[in-house]
Amino acid sequence: MPEITFRRGAPSDAAVLAEINIESWRVAFRGLFSDDTLSRMSMTEQTARFDRILSEQPEVEVWVAVQGTGAVGYGTIGPERAVESAAGMCELRALYLRPVIWRRGVGRRLHDQLLDRMAKTQFDNAMLWVFEINARARAFYEALGWAPTGETDEIRLGDELQVIRRYERSLT
Numbered sequence: 001m002p003e004i005t006f007r008r009g010a011p012s013d014a015a016v017l018a019e020i021n022i023e024s025w026r027v028a029f030r031g032l033f034s035d036d037t038l039s040r041m042s043m044t045e046q047t048a049r050f051d052r053i054l055s056e057q058p059e060v061e062v063w064v065a066v067q068g069t070g071a072v073g074y075g076t077i078g079p080e081r082a083v084e085s086a087a088g089m090c091e092l093r094a095l096y097l098r099p100v101i102w103r104r105g106v107g108r109r110l111h112d113q114l115l116d117r118m119a120k121t122q123f124d125n126a127m128l129w130v131f132e133i134n135a136r137a138r139a140f141y142e143a144l145g146w147a148p149t150g151e152t153d154e155i156r157l158g159d160e161l162q163v164i165r166r167y168e169r170s171l172t
């Protein structure tokens with residue numbers, strides 16, 4: 001497999017990150033979320049969302065995994081979204097790879113890069129939310145030292161309500 005490198009994301013990456021996000025969702029969540037939810041995902045909306053993150057949110061770091069010259073995945077970190085003050089934790093907000101490179105160790109390497117960056121923030125602990133039904137990602141996070149806290153919440157996706165589960169781990 002050609003070498004994988006990591007670099008910070010820039011606003012010019014918005015469209016390719018939207019493409020990776022949609023591609024990854026449509027494979028990871030096929031049969032778990034409704035076909036309607038997955039088919040309604042829009043390049044235009046996702047590109048605009050990534051553009052806002054990359055252009056307007058300096059507290060958020062986006063890291064891109066690159067193979068050759070092409071982006072194959074990305075991960076995002078920032079302060080915990082639900083908490084207004086620095087009293088919160090660092091949040092691993094997203095980690096998505098193109099399905100063609102799943103289970104080849106790239107997720108682990110991107111995760112370690114993100115963890116290294118999180119350890120440089122003022123936070124001692126990190127948290128993330130993962131869909132309850134996302135067994136692949138839950139196994140991944142559990143293999144990489146994250147533990148479920150028992151806390152759950154719900155997210156509305158179109159007509160569906162999906163349970164999300166909180167995980168935490170130490171950064172020290």
Ligand SMILES: CC(C)(COP(=O)(O)OP(=O)(O)OC[C@H]1O[C@@H](n2cnc3c(N)ncnc32)[C@H](O)[C@@H]1OP(=O)(O)O)[C@@H](O)C(=O)NCCC(=O)NCCS
Nearest residue numbers: 028095096097102103104105106107108136137139140143
């Ligand atoms: C979750 C994801 C990032 C993992 O990346 P990856 O490159 O496939 O994972 P790795 O190959 O680095 O795996 C690291 C370890 O995680 C665990 N793991 C990964 N995939 C797994 C699976 N399908 N089943 C069980 N354990 C798994 C294993 O312990 C693995 O180590 P091993 O291969 O030595 O056994 C990737 O599958 C993905 O992009 N999924 C879709 C997006 C998603 O769900 N993201 C999380 C949103 S919160």
